[in-house]
Amino acid sequence: MAERAHGAVETGIVTVTVRVSRFHPETDRSSGQQDYLVPAGPGMTVLDALVYIKEHLDGSLAYRSSCRMGICGSCGMFISGLPRLACQTQIRALGPVVTVEPLPNYPVVRDVVPDLEPMVTHHTAVRPFIVRGGEEQEYPTAEYLQTPVELDAYLQFAYCIKCGICLSACPTLATDPAFAGPQALAQVYRYSADSRDDGRRARLGAVDIAHGIWRCHLAGACTEACPKGVDPALAIQLLKRLIVADVLGIGRRRGPAPVAPPDMQAQRRPDIPAAPPATVPGGSGAQKNQP
Amino acid sequence: MAEAARRVQSGPPKRIGVRGWVYAGRYGLDRYLYILQRASGLGLILYLFLHIYETGIRLRGEAAWSATMALFRTPVFVVFEFILFAGFVFHALNGLRLIFAELGWLLGPPTRPVYPYRTSIRRHRPWVYALMVLTGLFVALAAWDIFVLLD
Ligand code: SF4
Numbered sequence A: 001m002a003e004r005a006h007g008a009v010e011t012g013i014v015t016v017t018v019r020v021s022r023f024h025p026e027t028d029r030s031s032g033q034q035d036y037l038v039p040a041g042p043g044m045t046v047l048d049a050l051v052y053i054k055e056h057l058d059g060s061l062a063y064r065s066s067c068r069m070g071i072c073g074s075c076g077m078f079i080s081g082l083p084r085l086a087c088q089t090q091i092r093a094l095g096p097v098v099t100v101e102p103l104p105n106y107p108v109v110r111d112v113v114p115d116l117e118p119m120v121t122h123h124t125a126v127r128p129f130i131v132r133g134g135e136e137q138e139y140p141t142a143e144y145l146q147t148p149v150e151l152d153a154y155l156q157f158a159y160c161i162k163c164g165i166c167l168s169a170c171p172t173l174a175t176d177p178a179f180a181g182p183q184a185l186a187q188v189y190r191y192s193a194d195s196r197d198d199g200r201r202a203r204l205g206a207v208d209i210a211h212g213i214w215r216c217h218l219a220g221a222c223t224e225a226c227p228k229g230v231d232p233a234l235a236i237q238l239l240k241r242l243i244v245a246d247v248l249g250i251g252r253r254r255g256p257a258p259v260a261p262p263d264m265q266a267q268r269r270p271d272i273p274a275a276p277p278a279t280v281p282g283g284s285g286a287q288k289n290q291p
Numbered sequence B: 001m002a003e004a005a006r007r008v009q010s011g012p013p014k015r016i017g018v019r020g021w022v023y024a025g026r027y028g029l030d031r032y033l034y035i036l037q038r039a040s041g042l043g044l045i046l047y048l049f050l051h052i053y054e055t056g057i058r059l060r061g062e063a064a065w066s067a068t069m070a071l072f073r074t075p076v077f078v079v080f081e082f083i084l085f086a087g088f089v090f091h092a093l094n095g096l097r098l099i100f101a102e103l104g105w106l107l108g109p110p111t112r113p114v115y116p117y118r119t120s121i122r123r124h125r126p127w128v129y130a131l132m133v134l135t136g137l138f139v140a141l142a143a144w145d146i147f148v149l150l151d
């Protein structure tokens, strides 16, 4: 993005017009806009500007944020034409007028706060956890074994912070509310590609449907917009490959990763300090960690 | 949260609607190709119906057919034919690229998200450029054939 290449050292204070979309569910029919003049110092983010507005100019402004460091995924907004995290967007890189709107493709709760329910619904529907049949799922005895190569097959997609920005960027979702969306589909791949998982069949069946994965035509907008480098578009294409291979009965299919073998009763070397006491007394970890 | 409470809280859905796919705004090249692919696809389907109707005219006898053929040699229809061919070439080549990409080829493997992120869309870009060069080549050839050679 050209905006990031903005290399000059910023100094002093410039005044930025922040054009914020306003909507109050009890009094407004549709959203309007309001301009605020914000003095922007070096390094100021759009979220900082909203905090400034709320503190000094207009206490009635509503926005959502929490970590202000790009990890909680609360502050997704449609900022100057692209969906982004407000806390990770430098306001001075966007020019003298910055528009802030709620994320598209979601209902608006108030002002720039979207209701992320559509994403959460799809996310929870795809069983976003490791599924193992039998006893091991409910009463785990030990960890599963996984090689670094097997880890890299899904790790990138595990960095998703559920900010919902990719759903705002998706052109398919703009017209088809039933489409599962990039976030949920990427998570289908994330768990199905995990060598420890055994729930792939059910998960793939759930997205290999009319409003499922095949509505994606690779517009690439989700990947472009994702603030965490998760690359949902790549996950979705790899998932398509997985489904095609499954249907055709080709491709390697290994069973889920084995459970680690029982403790070999090895002796602790004297130069290695003893592990701290187990947090769960009597748990499997406790037996292993005891010197 | 209770269902009733939620309904009071949320405003009208801000679904972008059709504008979401016909207008790519500040997004990248692939998003524009997505629009072109759909537009050319719809255009080709529309043409298919016109084509069936047009060949059906032959049933109405020699004279009607000759008149129609003469009509197709007028400049408006020649330009139309050229646009049709350009749409066909783009749709076919871009469709091939999409088939490969959607089967997970030409995108590269998953990588660790270390900033600055290198996305699959970026890794795939050379193929998009190759597609555009190839499309341009075919369309230029067609232009030469239709506008220069034919008369
Ligand atoms: S894939 Fe990226 S944009 Fe989508 S919800 Fe996860 S972190 Fe946000």
Ligand code: FES
Binding pocket: A064, A065, A066, A067, A068, A069, A070, A071, A072, A073, A074, A075, A076, A085, A086, A087, A088
């Ligand atoms: S406030 Fe947590 S991601 Fe922006």
